[in-house]
Amino acid sequence: MPQVRAWFCRLFGFFRKNRREAEMAEEMQQHLDLLIERNVAAGMPAGDARYAALRQFGGVEQIKETAREQRMWRWADEFVQDVRFGGRMLWRTRSFSILAILCLTLGIGTNAAVLSWIEGILIRPYPLVAHQDRMFALNATTRGVTGFTGLSYPEFLDYERNSILFESFIIDRIMGTTLSVGDRAERASGGIVSANYFDALGVRPFLGRGFRPEEGTGRNAHPVTVISYRTWKDRYAADPNIIGRNQILNGVEHTIIGVAPEKFHGTFIGYSFSFWVPTSMQETFDTTGYKLEDRGARWIEGYAFLKPGVTRKQAEAELSASAQRLEKDYPETNRGHSLSLLPLWKTPFNQAANMSSTLGITMAVVFFVLLIACANVSNLLLARSLLRRHEMTMRLALGAGRRRLIKQLLTEGLLLSLIAAAGGIAVAYWCRNALVLAFPSPAAGIAIDLPGQIDWRVLAVSIAICVGATMLFALVPAIQASHIDLSGALKSEGAGVVSGSSRSHLRSGLVLVQVSLSFVLLAGTGLLLQSLQRMQNTSPGFSTNVIVSGADLFSAGYNLERAKAFATQLLDRVRKIPGVESATLARLMPFSYGTFSEAPLEIDGYKPAPDEQLNSSYIEVAEDYFKTLGIPIVAGREFRRTDDENAPPVAIINETLAAKYWPGKDAVGQRLKVKDKWLQIVGVAKNVNYEKKLELPRSFFYVPLRQNFFASNNLLIRTQESPGAIRAALAHEVRALDPTLAPTAPFRVQEQVDRKGYTQRLAATLIAIFGAMALFLAAIGLYAVMSYSVSQRTREFGLRMALGAGAADLLRLVLSRGLLLTAGGIVIGVVAALIFTRLMTNLLFQVSPRDPVAFGAAIVVLGTVAFVACVLPAWRATRIDPVRALRV
Amino acid sequence: MAKEKSDLVYGTLDMLILKALQHEPRHGLGIADRIQQMSKDILRVEQGSLYPALYRLEAQGWIKAAWGVSENNRKARYYELTSAGRKQLAAEKDHWLRITRGINLVLSGI
Numbered sequence: 001m002p003q004v005r006a007w008f009c010r011l012f013g014f015f016r017k018n019r020r021e022a023e024m025a026e027e028m029q030q031h032l033d034l035l036i037e038r039n040v041a042a043g044m045p046a047g048d049a050r051y052a053a054l055r056q057f058g059g060v061e062q063i064k065e066t067a068r069e070q071r072m073w074r075w076a077d078e079f080v081q082d083v084r085f086g087g088r089m090l091w092r093t094r095s096f097s098i099l100a101i102l103c104l105t106l107g108i109g110t111n112a113a114v115l116s117w118i119e120g121i122l123i124r125p126y127p128l129v130a131h132q133d134r135m136f137a138l139n140a141t142t143r144g145v146t147g148f149t150g151l152s153y154p155e156f157l158d159y160e161r162n163s164i165l166f167e168s169f170i171i172d173r174i175m176g177t178t179l180s181v182g183d184r185a186e187r188a189s190g191g192i193v194s195a196n197y198f199d200a201l202g203v204r205p206f207l208g209r210g211f212r213p214e215e216g217t218g219r220n221a222h223p224v225t226v227i228s229y230r231t232w233k234d235r236y237a238a239d240p241n242i243i244g245r246n247q248i249l250n251g252v253e254h255t256i257i258g259v260a261p262e263k264f265h266g267t268f269i270g271y272s273f274s275f276w277v278p279t280s281m282q283e284t285f286d287t288t289g290y291k292l293e294d295r296g297a298r299w300i301e302g303y304a305f306l307k308p309g310v311t312r313k314q315a316e317a318e319l320s321a322s323a324q325r326l327e328k329d330y331p332e333t334n335r336g337h338s339l340s341l342l343p344l345w346k347t348p349f350n351q352a353a354n355m356s357s358t359l360g361i362t363m364a365v366v367f368f369v370l371l372i373a374c375a376n377v378s379n380l381l382l383a384r385s386l387l388r389r390h391e392m393t394m395r396l397a398l399g400a401g402r403r404r405l406i407k408q409l410l411t412e413g414l415l416l417s418l419i420a421a422a423g424g425i426a427v428a429y430w431c432r433n434a435l436v437l438a439f440p441s442p443a444a445g446i447a448i449d450l451p452g453q454i455d456w457r458v459l460a461v462s463i464a465i466c467v468g469a470t471m472l473f474a475l476v477p478a479i480q481a482s483h484i485d486l487s488g489a490l491k492s493e494g495a496g497v498v499s500g501s502s503r504s505h506l507r508s509g510l511v512l513v514q515v516s517l518s519f520v521l522l523a524g525t526g527l528l529l530q531s532l533q534r535m536q537n538t539s540p541g542f543s544t545n546v547i548v549s550g551a552d553l554f555s556a557g558y559n560l561e562r563a564k565a566f567a568t569q570l571l572d573r574v575r576k577i578p579g580v581e582s583a584t585l586a587r588l589m590p591f592s593y594g595t596f597s598e599a600p601l602e603i604d605g606y607k608p609a610p611d612e613q614l615n616s617s618y619i620e621v622a623e624d625y626f627k628t629l630g631i632p633i634v635a636g637r638e639f640r641r642t643d644d645e646n647a648p649p650v651a652i653i654n655e656t657l658a659a660k661y662w663p664g665k666d667a668v669g670q671r672l673k674v675k676d677k678w679l680q681i682v683g684v685a686k687n688v689n690y691e692k693k694l695e696l697p698r699s700f701f702y703v704p705l706r707q708n709f710f711a712s713n714n715l716l717i718r719t720q721e722s723p724g725a726i727r728a729a730l731a732h733e734v735r736a737l738d739p740t741l742a743p744t745a746p747f748r749v750q751e752q753v754d755r756k757g758y759t760q761r762l763a764a765t766l767i768a769i770f771g772a773m774a775l776f777l778a779a780i781g782l783y784a785v786m787s788y789s790v791s792q793r794t795r796e797f798g799l800r801m802a803l804g805a806g807a808a809d810l811l812r813l814v815l816s817r818g819l820l821l822t823a824g825g826i827v828i829g830v831v832a833a834l835i836f837t838r839l840m841t842n843l844l845f846q847v848s849p850r851d852p853v854a855f856g857a858a859i860v861v862l863g864t865v866a867f868v869a870c871v872l873p874a875w876r877a878t879r880i881d882p883v884r885a886l887r888v
Numbered sequence: 889m890a891k892e893k894s895d896l897v898y899g900t901l902d903m904l905i906l907k908a909l910q911h912e913p914r915h916g917l918g919i920a921d922r923i924q925q926m927s928k929d930i931l932r933v934e935q936g937s938l939y940p941a942l943y944r945l946e947a948q949g950w951i952k953a954a955w956g957v958s959e960n961n962r963k964a965r966y967y968e969l970t971s972a973g974r975k976q977l978a979a980e981k982d983h984w985l986r987i988t989r990g991i992n993l994v995l996s997g998i
């Protein structure tokens with residue numbers, strides 16, 4: 001107790017100490033002076049008078065101390081009293097307290113955990129980067145073309161040179177290579193970055209150094225690389241003498257000059273990078289040639305940091321002035337090109353856009369859950385407030401002040417919400433890890449780097465919302481108390497037969513809110529689960545059982561001739577492996593993260609409209625591609641081994657392309673012109689999904705790999721064997737051809753398909769979890785309201801029974817009210833859901849956002865749960881003993 | 889004046905202070921004087937317990953304080969009864985009278 005007192009003295013004294021102290025000292029001094037005067041008047045000499053007065057008064061400091069205690073003590077005393085009483089009340093109504101605390105805890109905890117991710121993934125995605133608030137993505141666009149189009153290197157330098165409002169510009173272009181260390185080969189993502197990259201980000205390498213300014217320029221002049229911490233650990237066994245070692249990247253020896261710090265994964269939302277090279281090495285990592293001096297080659301993705309105090313608008317004005325100048329100086333390459341800034345979470349060239357829709361919906365969902373939790377606690381508090389009306393009346397009658405009552409109720413509310421907040425923090429920390437476990441595993445290659453810490457601001461907001469709601473509703477009994485007509489209340493309380501309905505409206509309102517919010521969540525969950533199921537059950541049009549592997553010849557430094565010979569021999573050898581049904585090569589595997597080639601088309605005999613731009617994506621594939629992937633050829637034939645550089649150029653088109661330019665006619669035998677070359681169409685293939693399942697039918701065509709060779713290809717194998725079983729045989733065949741090469745670890749295309757659907761599965765999982773939680777909370781809410789109203793109406797039910805009502809009548813009476821509320825909530829929920837689910841159209845696959853099955857299921861589930869929540873209290877009502885009920 | 893032992897019955901100081909303030913606001917010394925005078929010098933308030941009691945009463949909202957000027961033109965803090973204080977005084981007085989009547993009856997019995 002003394003500690004509490006001391007604590008309060010300090011807390012209280014903090015605000016008013018000085019004034020109070022001065023007043024107290026002055027008052028006592030005046031008292032002493034009066035005493036002295038009186039003594040002097042009585043004839044004492046001045047010295048004696050003062051001495052006598054002091055003795056009479058006593059020890060001034062001791063008195064002050066006692067006085068101080070008196071003042072503080074009362075405050076502390078009351079507080080301790082309130083806390084004790086509040087604690088006792090919470091303990092006495094344990095089930096109420098546990099429910100309320102549980103609701104708040106879940107609400108606060110999950111909200112904080114999820115908002116922290118969102119904040120971490122989208123708002124400050126790069127944990128080690130300083131000043132992310134001033135970091136923006138460079139959004140290079142071209143008039144007439146939708147989306148991001150990229151910058152060329154000379155352009156980038158011009159912007160950098162002409163700017164005064166920017167602190168720095170950085171380039172960060174994602175690329176991939178095969179990283180072979182020892183006999184292990186692995187696909188790795190890396191970044192081609194400007195030499196100032198690490199300095200501008202404020203990221204200090206953990207070992208070695210970052211890039212020097214001169215390392216950014218000179219064609220292939222600086223083969224140096226900084227590797228990631230994870231690469232250093234996993235691939236180089238955390239070798240402390242790594243700096244200065246050489247590593248072949250894309251066939252060129254690079255010197256490892258640095259290791260990035262542990263938490264730095266690059267600046268690309270959705271992937272974690274393994275290494276970085278300076279811009280001077282661009283050509284080594286780009287199959288399409290040297291671009292540092294080509295103003296028309298737009299390949300750069302990057303960011304800019306604004307100077308402190310500069311607004312995005314000002315900076316964009318400067319950029320657009322630069323863009324106009326460039327347009328004038330270099331009309332043939334720069335006409336229609338412009339540059340603007342986008343916040344990091346809208347970055348156009350990484351996974352941010354994919355993630356933000358998922359996370360946006362998750363955020364809304366979690367917020368709903370928080371609202372439901374608040375409504376729940378409010379409901380519980382309201383229910384209890386009615387129970388306590390008698391207590392409040394009694395206290396008032398016994399002379400308690402209204403302020404005192406309010407203080408006590410607030411203390412109780414505070415106690416409740418503080419316990420819940422503590423629980424919420426625990427849940428938030430736990431959730432962060434536990435929810436990750438609930439996630440579908442993201443598979444190798446896509447690293448979604450979930451931030452490790454809970455953002456305290458997020459936590460504070462969640463707690464504030466909950467504490468606010470709790471306190472607000474905790475006060476209701478006090479507000480009621482102020483309207484109580486004492487004598488009337490004391491008399492009528494406990495004697496009334498039918499309870500008043502004044503506050504039941506508020507409570508019903510809260511239940512309506514809960515039920516309708518839960519409905520929206522359930523309907524959304526239903527839609528997502530359904531679309532997930534459809535997505536999983538729908539074939540993309542090819543066999544996902546096919547195994548992907550390959551030897552990265554480009555990275556190994558093969559030239560085209562050598563690579564071609566190697567590829568031919570490898571195919572022959574692989575086809576002879578027991579269990580292999582067929583094998584082929586393709587520049588990209590289906591659903592790859594890479595982008596298909598795209599080219600403008602000319603169609604023999606087709607006159608495009610004046611502003612019609614004919615173009616289409618295509619892929620380079622070897623013979624047996626369609627057989628291996630199981631894509632039906634609807635007309636003509638599949639590619640043959642003989643479709644090589646010596647044969648006339650040919651192509652196979654898909655149904656969409658055929659229907660578009662040769663409607664109703666046979667496309668086989670027709671011609672189309674791509675890159676100044678006429679290709680003869682030899683076949684029409686069935687449409688498939690090319691990049692993802694959420695994809696509209698698009699034009700697409702295939703050309704023989706031998707007529708358009710690339711050194712880095714994917715080997716696709718059709719077999720009933722598992723990837724693990726085929727691995728050794730595959731490695732054997734590759735080694736037989738080149739002992740220095742290792743094949744990349746084989747896996748099924750299905751894995752890649754799953755990876756591509758990850759966002760959808762993530763969203764569905766999250767929403768399913770929160771939907772279930774919302775349902776649970778809503779059930780608690782309904783149950784609390786119903787059982788409370790039953791307990792309130794005990795006397796009424798007793799009377800009804802005494803007058804001849806049967807159990808069935810009472811059951812009906814109670815149930816009808818609960819179900820009416822539920823029905824009302826569902827009606828509101830349906831309307832809200834119709835609005836809300838439209839926002840998630842882009843997450844849905846072959847499911848309408850108003851899908852009747854999902855809505856129907858939500859109605860059934862919610863209705864059932866509500867029924868159960870109401871039946872229990874209703875059943876209790878039928879068990880009331882009329883004699884006892886009326887006597888009480 | 890020599891320091892005397894308190895003649896007050898334990899716990900009655902608050903009530904006496906309230907009573908002393910019944911008709912007009914007074915400062916600390918004035919309250920002590922008034923109690924002494926009303927009790928015909930039987931009761932003397934120990935100065936040391938006066939101020940803690942005053943602050944306690946103030947914190948309870950039964951009296952309130954304001955700076956004023958004393959009879960000999962000095963600045964002094966004057967205490968005044970609040971309406972809650974008046975009620976409290978009445979309650980305590982009732983209580984006291986009942987108790988003392990009881991005690992008297994006991995003491996005067998044979």
